[in-house]
Amino acid sequence: xxxxQPNRPTPVVDPAALREIADGVWVIPDHRVPLVPNIGIVVGxxxxxxxxxxxxxxxxxxxxxxxxxxxxxxxxxxxxxxFHPEHGYGAEPFKGEAEILYNSEQARELADxxxxxxxxxxxxxxxxxxxxxxxxxxxxxxxxxxxxxEIDLGGRRAILRTWGKAHxxxxxxxxxxxxxxxxxxxxxxxxxxxxxxxxxxxxxxxxADNWIAALDDCLIxxxxxxxxxxxxxxxxxIVSGVRDYIANLGERVLAARRxxxxxxxxxxxxxxKIGGEHPDWHFPEWIDFAIRYHAxxx
Numbered sequence: 001x002x003x004x005q006p007n008r009p010t011p012v013v014d015p016a017a018l019r020e021i022a023d024g025v026w027v028i029p030d031h032r033v034p035l036v037p038n039i040g041i042v043v044g045x046x047x048x049x050x051x052x053x054x055x056x057x058x059x060x061x062x063x064x065x066x067x068x069x070x071x072x073x074x075x076x077x078x079x080x081x082x083f084h085p086e087h088g089y090g091a092e093p094f095k096g097e098a099e100i101l102y103n104s105e106q107a108r109e110l111a112d113x114x115x116x117x118x119x120x121x122x123x124x125x126x127x128x129x130x131x132x133x134x135x136x137x138x139x140x141x142x143x144x145x146x147x148x149x150e151i152d153l154g155g156r157r158a159i160l161r162t163w164g165k166a167h168x169x170x171x172x173x174x175x176x177x178x179x180x181x182x183x184x185x186x187x188x189x190x191x192x193x194x195x196x197x198x199x200x201x202x203x204x205x206x207x208a209d210n211w212i213a214a215l216d217d218c219l220i221x222x223x224x225x226x227x228x229x230x231x232x233x234x235x236x237x238i239v240s241g242v243r244d245y246i247a248n249l250g251e252r253v254l255a256a257r258r259x260x261x262x263x264x265x266x267x268x269x270x271x272x273k274i275g276g277e278h279p280d281w282h283f284p285e286w287i288d289f290a291i292r293y294h295a296x297x298x
Contacts, residue, residue, distance in 0.1 A: 010127040011035035011086065013054040015066040021225060021233060022179045024156065026070060028063065030230050032282065035086040035121075035128065038227050040183050041067050042176060044153025047075045050098065051174050051183050053090030055121075056131040060090025064097060077101055077151060079160060081185025081229060082168045083110040084197075085121045091138040102140035103149070103162045106170030110137060113203065166211035167195065173218060180224035187214055188242045190231025192282045196290040206293055208246055215243035231282070246290075249274065253294035263295040 019027050028039040040051035048071035053060045076098035080088035114137045122129045151158040159175045167186050174183040186195055218239050226238045256266045267288050275284045
């Protein structure tokens with residue numbers, strides 16, 4: 001998710017760029033186009049799992065067609081890393097074509113905020129409004145209440161894991177233990193300033209400490225390949241880099257607040273420093289949101 005920008009490219013998923021990262025594990029890469037996620041398709045002997053859809057019915061249909069081509073007659077399961085529009089507002093074409101599976105908190109957050117986020121994103125510009133034209137929010141066919149849920153795809157397992165409130169209230173990873181592949185959603189993005197959707201009073205559902213704990217747990221899994229929510233596919237350094245950034249920023253903001261500085265003053269002083277320390281990271285506008293979040297804690 002990113003703020004409004006002039007001349008923003010249309011957020012279109014590109015199935016022609018489909019890439020097989022392991023036997024039967026495919027990714028439609030985001031090309032670093034804003035509001036396009038990395039999308040996963042995992043094929044087992046009797047079922048295939050789709051991870052995220054892109055934004056809007058057109059993108060969802062493209063992903064569904066790609067998944068069906070790879071899966072053949074196998075059953076399809078769709079799951080989402082979290083409720084944000086660019087990750088899951090293309091779910092409508094999957095209804096009746098796949099089992100749609102959310103964790104319970106993710107489902108509640110979509111019910112609570114989905115329409116408001118749809119309106120907010122439509123206001124980001126003509127290309128976003130066009131992508132979301134006719135979008136219908138889709139309820140899951142199946143919910144799970146525990147912190148983890150395992151799917152048997154046939155000769156391949158997929159473990160879904162959630163920690164509760166972090167980047168959103170229902171963030172979820174998908175881990176393929178037999179392949180060492182981790183899909184992080186927006187808990188970890190590659191060379192991208194972490195998205196802190198801190199929009200008081202409408203939306204303040206962020207917990208940075210739990211976010212860090214979730215990333216620590218992801219590293220305990222010892223993934224060989226990390227598919228971030230956005231950015232290039234890599235290894236566990238993606239996860240540790242985001243964890244260290246969030247922890248370090250929080251410590252620096254806390255120190256500044258304890259010295260008596262207000263949020264705006266911290267942003268003016270610390271924001272440019274943070275940006276300069278990560279010159280090749282994308283979307284520096286999220287630095288200020290993260291500072292305001294941390295400043296609100298004291």
